[in-house]
Amino acid sequence: LALAISTDAANNQEAVTAFVARDRDRLIEVALPLYQTASEQFGVAQFQFIEPPATSFLRLHQLENYGDDLTSFRFTVVVVNNSQDPVKGLEFGRGGLGMRGEVPIFYDGLYVGILDIGMDVGEDFLGELKAKTNADWQLLITRRTVEATNFQPAEANYPVETLLLYASTLDTPFTAPEEAYARVFNGDIATSHIEGERHFVIHSFPLRDYSRRVIGVVDAISDRTAEVILQDRSRLTSSSMLLLAFIVGGFILTGLSNLVLQPLAALTETA
DSSP states (O other): OHHHHHHHHHTTTHHHHHHHOOOOOHHHHHHHHHHHHHHHOOEEEEEEEEEETEEEEETTTTOOOSSOTTTTTOHHHHHHHHHOOOOEEEEETTEEEEEEEEEEETTTEEEEEEEEEEESHHHHHHHHHHHHHHSOOOEEEEHHHHHHTTTSSOOOOOOOOOOOOEEEOOOOOOOHHHHHHHHHHHHHOOOEEEEEESSEEEEEEEOOOOTTEEEEEEEEEEEOOOHHHHHHHHHHHHHHHHHHHHHHHHHHHHHHHHHHHHHHHHHHHHH
């Protein structure tokens, strides 16, 4: 979807003409309505025109922020600039995490730049996941990724020293133990049990971007309190039944012993 939207926008002749002329005001006039529509209808979070090789010319999602070099952290942009072929993939930028669709812009057959579209991968995206899976989800981004892009979170929230809590479906987010995240950075999947008034299971997965780097963690959080209570009740019932069986068995054995031993005792006395 990101690639389709970026391809369509890259073929808008008015926008391309303004971009080639480096007329920011005219490009904003033409392209801002495109971004607003795409944002409302499809969840587009980032919409950017990029000059070769990798300089931001216009961020419609951050109009005041432009002119910076993206080479060190926007690898999709670097690939498109070198190949002049479309690219799609997950990547973190100055505007946050997005599922990117990058396409080259051509004017009279000449390559003139890149159109960068990023679909939202945040609260709304996690909300859709929650509705489909009946589990809570959260995204944590590594500190080095955040600092490399100069991303400015609404609230600096580092529940773990090396991780920024980027988005969560929980009203009161919480995290797995740090050792679980250390395993995730090694490419493993970690499972943690959080016990208190309620019992939660957290499955933590590596979050990889387009270049296959681990840039964070995805937590899938399940409330297993009802299951634990049911298991506890089942164990209690089993223990009670076993105890009852011992007691009843004891009475039965005592009764049988009396039936067998009393005649023997009488016979012994007679003898």
